[in-house]
Amino acid sequence: MNERYLTVNEVCEILKRNRRTIYAYIRSGQLKAVKPGGKNFIIYESDLDEFIKNGVRPRYFRETYPPKKSTPKE
Numbered sequence: 839m840n841e842r843y844l845t846v847n848e849v850c851e852i853l854k855r856n857r858r859t860i861y862a863y864i865r866s867g868q869l870k871a872v873k874p875g876g877k878n879f880i881i882y883e884s885d886l887d888e889f890i891k892n893g894v895r896p897r898y899f900r901e902t903y904p905p906k907k908s909t910p911k912e
């Protein structure tokens with residue numbers, strides 16, 4: 839099996855998201871990634887396609903990045 843893989847930077851460009859967001863997708867399990875050699879993540883193209891097909895589950899982001907509470911101005 840000779841499947842193409844992508845770096846986190848390449849995925850950032852494809853999804854138009856920053857690195858922090860991509861790592862959040864990976865940590866949450868929404869985007870499958872592997873760390874061969876234990877240093878940098880790689881994402882197989884088929885896993886990215888599956889992620890795009892399934893979409894983002896927003897619940898994770900509401901729990902991880904709750905909206906900032908605005909303080910009333912006096």
